[in-house]
Amino acid sequence: MTIERVELVRLAMPLVRPFRTSFGVQHTRDVLLVHVVADGGEGWGECAAHAEPFYNEEFTESTALVLERWLVPAVVDGDVRGADVATRTATVKGYRAAKAGLEMAVLDAELRAAGQSLAHHLGGTRDAVDVGVSVGITPTVDELVAQVGGYVDDGYRRVKLKVMPGWDLEPLRAVRADHPDLALQVDANAGYTAAHLDLVASFDDFGLLMVEQPFAPEELRLHARLAARMATPICLDESILSTVHAATALDLGACTIVNIKVGRVGGVLEARRIHDLCLARGVPVWCGGMLETGIGRAANVALASLPGFTFPADLSASDRYWRRDLTEAFVLDGSCLRVPDGPGLGVSVDADALDELGAEVRAVAGVAR
Ligand code: SMG
Ligand code: MG
Secondary structure (H helix, E strand, C coil): CEEEEEEEEEEEEEEEEEEEECCEEEEEEEEEEEEEEECCEEEEEEECCCCCCCCCCCCHHHHHHHHHHHHHHHHCCCECCHHHHHHHCCCCCCCHHHHHHHHHHHHHHHHHHHCCEHHHHHCCCCCEEEECEEECCCCCHHHHHHHHHHHHHHCCCEEEEECECCECHHHHHHHHHHCCCCEEEEECCCCCCHHHHHHHHHHHHHCCCCEECCCCCCCHHHHHHHHHHCCCCEEECCCCCCHHHHHHHHHHCCCCEEEECHHHHCCHHHHHHHHHHHHHHCCCEEECCCCCCHHHHHHHHHHCCCCCECCCECCCCHHHCCCCCCCCCCCCECCEEECCCCCECCCCCCHHHHHHCCCEEEEEECCCC
16 A cells, blocks of 8 residues: 555543543543545544553653654555554654554555455454443542442443552442442552552452552562462553563463553554464453544454453443544443444544544645645
């Protein structure tokens, strides 16, 4: 494919309710999309970076800058396919959300032209994926219990609670008391330290599916110490940036479950390689989310249709995030989302929604500047 034009599209999307984690609160998602025009067709990608560098080092402005200065120029000459994006951009260290968004857009264009769905291209084996909901930290435990109850009524059968020091045992006790059999898990976004080992180990009392990323990303040995004394499985998110990271963490006993996020590992193709490695080692994986719009969600749902994704994904219906999504809405069917089967991502981007939300479009390649 020859890429004729690349645009970066940025917009602020208000969340239907604020989302608080151990590292801060978001009211609005600072969305960055990549739009490519290639061989007369088009493709869309979404960068998972957030407005602030609090989940990891990337943030929307840095992601856009790196795309414009280095990543887009690396893919706009000659014949290029989705599978070439990672190799062409390998000299740029990190910036995995930026690379993932660009790869997604190029793959979308390529697969749309070929009439093949992303799920099929990746080797997906299901037409619907089981999903859960991630519930942020609320001002009071009563509000948390009410939110969880609402999501269970909506049909979600797996709930993840965000936890942090000072917001763990009491909310867990309250939610467990209300829902003794609910599939429940927690995510600390690296909010605990070695001083909290006993506290985190006591989460065993709540019959959780897993404890996600209690400690800092580089603390693999500390995670292994915790894993050795807990019955509840440890899952890593922020620690796993690539297939090599996954293999190392598993070798060290730092986790027994891996959260795979497209934007954290540099793209859907590296995400598939991590899945393949874990499947070969008998390690269950599940698909994480970064509050994506329908564009990034379509890629995530396609990925989650691969056979090793055995825990429910952090991919909820559009209405859990947005009043109006940028694509046709993803809706809950039981506790599942349907995997798009149209060409490419299998969703269409709603130009009116982009307009209504005040999207800014910046052409970064294919224009005289
Ligand atoms: O997309 O439903 C979603 C959010 C899932 O909790 C979620 N993601 O660490 O797993 C995680 C977080 C990262 C985003 S926090 C703002
Ligand atoms: Mg997480």
